[in-house]
Amino acid sequence: MSAAASAETSSGLIDDYRDVVTSSDGVDELVTLEGVREASEPLADQVGGAGLTALLAARAAARRFVADDGITYGASITPDEDAAAEGRQIPTEPREWELDPLPLTFGAGEWSTLEQGVRQRAALLDAVLTDLTGEQRLVRDGVVPGAAVYGHDGWLPQADGIQLPGPRQLVMPAMDLARDRNGTWRVFADRTQAPSGAGYAMANRRIIARVLPDLHRQVDLARLRGFFFQVQKALVAAAPQTDDVPRVVILTPGALSAAAFDEALQSTVLGVPVVESEDLVSRDGRIWMRTTSGLTPVDVIMRRVEGDAIDQLDLRGDSRLGLPGLVEAARLGNVSVVNPISSGVLENPALIPYLPQICRQVLGEDLLLASTQTWWAGDPTHLSHIVTQLGSLVVKPASRSGATNSIFGWQLSAQERDDLAMRIQAEPWRWTAQDPLTMSTAPVVTAGGLEPRHVVLRTFAVADEEDYAVMPGGLGRVSVRADSGEISSLTGAMSKDVWVRVDSETPRTEGEVLPVSSLLEGTSAAGYAAPAPRVAADLYWMGRYAERAEAAARLLRVADNLVDDHAARPGTTGHAAMLAILGAVTEVMAVRPGFIGEEAQERRADPLPHLRELTLDPRIVGSVAYATHRAVIAAQAVRESLSLDTWLVMSRLERTLQHAVPQDDLQELLMETIEGLLALAGIGVESLIRDPAWAFADAGKRVERAQQTIRLLASVIAVERTPVVEGTTTEAALLAAESVITYRRRLTAGLGGMSALQAALDLLLRDRTNPRSVAFQVDRLVEGLELIDDEAALPQARAIVDQIAGLDLDALFADNRTPLVRTLTRLGTDLRETHRSIDRAYFQRKTPGRNVQWVQWNGGEETW
Secondary structure (H helix, E strand, C coil): CCHHHHCCECCCCCCCCCCCCCCCCCCECCEECCEECHHHHHHHHHHHHCCHHHHHHHHHHHHHHHHHHCCEECCCEECCHHHHHCCCCEECCCEECCECCCCEEECHHHHHHHHHHHHHHHHHHHHHHHHHCCCCHHHHCCCCCHHHHHCCCCCCHHHCCCCCCCCCCCCCCEEEEEECCCCCEEEEEEECCCCCCHHHHHHHHHHHHHHCHHHHHHCCECCCHHHHHHHHHHHHHCCCCCCECCCEEEECCCCCCCCHHHHHHHHHHHCCCEECHHHEEEECCEEEEEECCEEEEECEEEECECHHHCCCCCCCCCCCCCCCCHHHHHHCCCCEEECCHHHHHHHCHHHHHHHHHHHHHHCCCCCCCCECCEEECCCHHHHHHHHHCHHHCEEEECCCCCCCCCEEHHHCCHHHHHHHHHHHHHCHHHEEEECCCCCCEEEEEECCEEEEEEEEEEEEEEEECCEEEECCCCEEEECCCCCCCCCCHHHCCEEECEEEECCCCCCCCCCCCCCHHHHCCCCECCCCCCCCHHHHHHHHHHHHHHHHHHHHHHHHHHHHHHHHHHCCCCCCHHHHHHHHHHHHHHHHHCCCCCCCCHHHHHHHHCCHHHHHHHHHCCCCCCCHHHHHHHHHHHHHHCHHHCCCHHHHHHHHHHHHHHCCCCCCCHHHHHHHHHHHHHHHHHHHHHCCCCCHHHHHHHHHHHHHHHHHHHHHHHHCCCCCCCHHHHHHHHHHHHHHCCCHHHHHHHHHHCCCCCCHHHHHHHHHHHCCCCCCCHHHHHHHHHHHHHHCCCCCCHHHHHHHHHHHHCCCHHHHCCHHHHHHHHHHHHHHHHHHHHHHHHHHHHCCCCCCCCCCCCCEEECCEEEC
């Protein structure tokens, strides 16, 4: 996805809370004037009994667990020539998620009251959406001014009339709340397009349970998993009528989505795939998912893309995130989009002044959760108030799109206020204003102790038959500084776990998260066994980069040993062997600059600094750090397809390389890196189901290891040297290929008619029982290609198997080993062609769509 396209991600994805302005006299979420809040007593007791050292240790543990779980937020594109050559884009490293170790706590009664208000507001918003996309009686009867609705960017007439099956249109709303100075919870924003954060809430709970295990066991808390069970049921209920299991996908803006982790975690919990627009096609009025084995129909799309960007044909022609034909498929009732395409109109703050009256008229009830006092300039009375009180209000556009942020009237000069007043009066329907909201505070652990920070709460609801279920708790966010009311993920705002204590006498009725297929009875099972081409490519390249990093680390470790022993002894056979292996480092790792050529004389004279660079410098293409980081990036793009243990290994692996200092022993660094990469390989062997997704990851590993071994043989065994030097370099190659122990045992047992050099070549090239040999890799590659029913690359891989089996060792070593050089070159070429066949057959991206130019008739003249 392009950098420009990344700007199209929904503003509702862990939004900025810059709209909230606070003063310093808010209430404290931990204490009241009378003392500690009852729900917070266990936490207050633990905090009171712990010193600063213990609090800082808890904060450090939370950070460590966040890193181990790979919890991130945000990303952006960075240029990468290597990736560009492979047709891929590489995002920069996302920010690490910030989590304060002290949870925000609610008592059972307090939460019950708040939950009731959230459910009512969800039902109210659903009723408003149902009316606005249907009869529009609220506008016709004058309850809501038409300009407040039709002047909002979230109003999409192209989606008018599209209805979801079932009693609810607004399936998964969220609300952002803050407690004012009187202790009253107020809604300052409704999130109805693609509200994210539920996955982050689950991640926070998992971590705090480990950071505060005794307290977590002591306090009887409402659990979160039941909420996701309700989400599963709601998604199934929203599906069009089908005789099969409804197929659900999560549509994401892509790897650059700020909340990619949240999307991946929910995908894992819900058991549905994450897709990008390029993974989908519109055909015959239906939406289909592209997989490596063909097209699979899609019934429900849980979207994380803004409504106006979801279809280039009917909506924004310049979008890179949508799918042409999606609106039409939804209109035909062949796919359900959750939340509905038009639901963004409910985020319009111009509706807030009218919600109390709508609630009484539609639900016959008073509104339980009040909003921040809001005025819409489209109403003449409201406009007069806004203009006269401009210096004390927060002014914001009714539509959140564009670059216009909230404007704080008291920060403007007299001239600036006059200019703003004129802008508002010129287009009053576009503007709203609110009173500043004084938010409550919660304690946060800092280096100097506890500090009060302003806190907001995002609550999540999901349609549950005739009502809404509410996540018990939600996602807490706190301001970056004690004196700031700005709470933004982009500026590093922290998050908090939210604990809701339950009455021990109240029976638990929490649902268990089940596969979607188990929610329907009497239907056949149908899944997504074959991955999307994008997913298959990332799995394949994750396997390649991880193997590339391991091969480089092993070779560098051998080279470092030789340098330690022989760098200070020029003219000796050991020094000659060292130079030969340094040359192999350059050839096998394909690094520039390397140790070959006249310009490398200084590096050969003092190799250690460059060996360290080839280990730790991610800017050097081919270095261990480079390959490891690329493996991590590829894994992040498909994290929903991987074992959770993957992130523990990968995060520690990256920390090993990123936190190294010049004083660290290079051997130890390389050994720690190899251990991490072995653990990653072990996950693939022991934890992943042998399905097509695994086959692509393993195919990447096999192609890469075979290529690395071929290059190692070409730069060491295929080069004729003096017998003494050759003996050292051969053992070095076997060490780098993790085969030296078997080689030595075979030497002791006798080699028959083979020479020692032929035995080494046989072990690394032809031996089908050696997990490090080329033959073994190609055998495994054939098995993987058979698993995915390949017809393109499989014949080529089988031909390579036959080619290796037919090699004659004596013939290879004839004529100064020229036949061996030719054979290795041919094998490398054939493997590259096999890779290209895999790429062409399975990894091809959709052709980027063109911007749609709208044609409009005006007075008989065509205008563009």
